[in-house]
Amino acid sequence: MQLPIYMDYQATTPVDPRVLEAMLPFFTQAYGNAASRNHAFGWKAEEAVDAAREACASIIGASSKEIVFTSGSTEAINLAMKGVAEMYGHKGKHVITSLAEHKAVLDTAKHLEKQGFEVTYLKPDKNGRTTAADVAAALREDTILVSIMWANNEVGTVNDVRGIGELCHEKGVLFFTDATQAVGKIPVDVAADHVDLLCFSGHKIYGPKGVGALYVRRRNPRVRLVAQMDGGGHERGMRSGTLNVPGIAGLGEACRLAQAELETEAARAIALRERLQQKIEAELDFVHLNGDAEHRLPGCLNLSFNFVEGESLLMGVKDLAVSSGSACTSASLEPSHVLRSMDVGDDLAHSSIRFGLGRFTTEEEVDFAARQVIDTVKRLREMSPLYEMVVEEGIDLSTVNWQGGH
Amino acid sequence: MAYSDKVLDHYNNPRNVGALDKKSENVGTGVVGAPECGDVMKLQIEVDGDRIVDAKFKTFGCGSAIASSSLATEWVKGKTLDEALSISNTEIVQELSLPPVKIHCSVLAEDAIKAAVNDFKAKRATTAQEQSAK
Ligand SMILES: Cc1ncc(COP(=O)(O)O)c(C=O)c1O
Numbered sequence: 291m292q293l294p295i296y297m298d299y300q301a302t303t304p305v306d307p308r309v310l311e312a313m314l315p316f317f318t319q320a321y322g323n324a325a326s327r328n329h330a331f332g333w334k335a336e337e338a339v340d341a342a343r344e345a346c347a348s349i350i351g352a353s354s355k356e357i358v359f360t361s362g363s364t365e366a367i368n369l370a371m372k373g374v375a376e377m378y379g380h381k382g383k384h385v386i387t388s389l390a391e392h393k394a395v396l397d398t399a400k401h402l403e404k405q406g407f408e409v410t411y412l413k414p415d416k417n418g419r420t421t422a423a424d425v426a427a428a429l430r431e432d433t434i435l436v437s438i439m440w441a442n443n444e445v446g447t448v449n450d451v452r453g454i455g456e457l458c459h460e461k462g463v464l465f466f467t468d469a470t471q472a473v474g475k476i477p478v479d480v481a482a483d484h485v486d487l488l489c490f491s492g493h494k495i496y497g498p499k500g501v502g503a504l505y506v507r508r509r510n511p512r513v514r515l516v517a518q519m520d521g522g523g524h525e526r527g528m529r530s531g532t533l534n535v536p537g538i539a540g541l542g543e544a545c546r547l548a549q550a551e552l553e554t555e556a557a558r559a560i561a562l563r564e565r566l567q568q569k570i571e572a573e574l575d576f577v578h579l580n581g582d583a584e585h586r587l588p589g590c591l592n593l594s595f596n597f598v599e600g601e602s603l604l605m606g607v608k609d610l611a612v613s614s615g616s617a618c619t620s621a622s623l624e625p626s627h628v629l630r631s632m633d634v635g636d637d638l639a640h641s642s643i644r645f646g647l648g649r650f651t652t653e654e655e656v657d658f659a660a661r662q663v664i665d666t667v668k669r670l671r672e673m674s675p676l677y678e679m680v681v682e683e684g685i686d687l688s689t690v691n692w693q694g695g696h
Numbered sequence: 697m698a699y700s701d702k703v704l705d706h707y708n709n710p711r712n713v714g715a716l717d718k719k720s721e722n723v724g725t726g727v728v729g730a731p732e733c734g735d736v737m738k739l740q741i742e743v744d745g746d747r748i749v750d751a752k753f754k755t756f757g758c759g760s761a762i763a764s765s766s767l768a769t770e771w772v773k774g775k776t777l778d779e780a781l782s783i784s785n786t787e788i789v790q791e792l793s794l795p796p797v798k799i800h801c802s803v804l805a806e807d808a809i810k811a812a813v814n815d816f817k818a819k820r821a822t823t824a825q826e827q828s829a830k
């Protein structure tokens with residue numbers, strides 16, 4: 291077992307060696323421009339792009355003509371939201387999204403607000419979930435777009451996508467979902483789930499960084515977008531720029547593998563996640579699960595530990611590459627906007643750790659991680675005045691008059 | 697973030713973790729900070745005459761906060777109350793090479809020392825009053 295152990299699969303994944311293999315020819319041999327129609331180099335590249343487009347469509351139940359290649363999810367999100375807003379803005383100026391979305395969606399929504407749109411930010415429930423009922427309550431006559439992510443990247447909560455999709459189709463409102471964390475991990479079907487626009491990204495599914503895809507529905511309804519990148523009119527005019535052929539070939543292979551192995555891989559990730567959670571909870575009390583116990587991603591476990599502070603916790607689990615729910619980069623700690631939207635208290639948000647498990651995680655690594663977390667939390671609690679006050683002295687911390695807080 | 701060797705050393709081998717009897721006449725206790733700010737320090741001193749003979753701490757906080765309070769207990773031991781009161785946060789910053797964003801940890805440690813000394817002095821004053829009242 292090599293240290294440190296990578297447990298941050300929601301942040302990014304390693305490229306699967308089989309994916310790398312599929313990409314290599316397109317750097318030095320079949321390096322043609324996929325738009326070159328006059329020679330074999332171009333044809334070869336186009337062939338690879340077509341095959342990748344099929345694989346990307348297949349994993350989400352779409353047709354290949356509905357796939358637009360981008361540089362990743364951030365770009366796809368910008369194109370989807372701004373493209374819809376510009377195209378349909380004359381019909382209405384209202385957009386619905388959620389407070390738990392990725393920054394790429396939230397910042398794009400802010401941009402739309404500056405352009406004169408009104409945005410409703412739904413508050414998720416305490417498990418980070420948004421349902422069709424939440425969306426229904428916010429829908430208006432002038433709503434043109436609903437943007438709700440499929441699965442949350444911090445806590446792994448899976449939203450009621452099908453319910454929201456059905457509602458949107460019934461009301462004639464376009465539905466975009468950021469499925470960056472869902473595709474390749476759980477079943478996604480744009481037809482059954484009534485999705486109009488959907489994005490995902492190569493580097494979250496064992497493909498390369500800097501490549502992703504946007505699904506744009508072609509019928510019932512046919513969705514049109516105003517391009518956000520002007521140029522040679524690639525990707526049916528929706529995204530100009532010479533195609534990243536090696537990246538796209540890698541994304542296609544990543545989709546093919548993920549689709550073929552989805553069930554076994556998800557079962558494996560769930561087993562590892564449960565093993566980790568059970569081991570930790572068997573030895574520690576005051577552990578909180580952030581996220582939804584039922585509707586959740588296979589490989590994501592987000593836990594908070596009472597009475598210990600996040601940064602010292604991360605210092606203690608020094609052999610684990612994990613993410614924390616707070617960014618303690620300045621004197622004022624900032625808990626994540628996702629945990630905050632779920633009303634997780636600042637103290638618990640500060641001590642949250644996201645364990646991201648994936649294709650190459652082993653049981654041995656999970657056991658090691660559990661041990662290091664348990665030992666660190668125990669050690670820190672032994673030196674925590676809060677643990678002493680609550681557990682040994684029975685004091686309710688909310689009644690304490692704290693002196694000299696900074 | 698990169699930590700100095702001294703911060704890591706105190707974090708991995710904190711000195712004087714524990715508690716003294718809060719109710720004892722010879723013990724002064726200072727609790728500073730607040731959970732929602734991410735730091736709470738409890739520093740205790742045991743005093744013989746005018747001299748600090750023992751010190752213990754418990755800290756909820758980042759590695760730099762733990763190191764600052766651990767260092768503070770080391771430094772106050774053997775000092776007189778007035779000497780302990782003169783320890784300033786800048787000395788802690790220097791000793792631990794704390795970066796600017798962690799200066800508040802040293803301030804909190806200085807506050808904790810002062811709070812513990814003041815608690816002890818207040819206790820002694822009330823005991824003296826009670827005795828003179830008898
Ligand atoms: C939910 C979600 N949306 C969007 C993104 C951005 O994706 P990309 O890195 O491909 O731009 C990420 C990853 O950081 C994500 O987890």
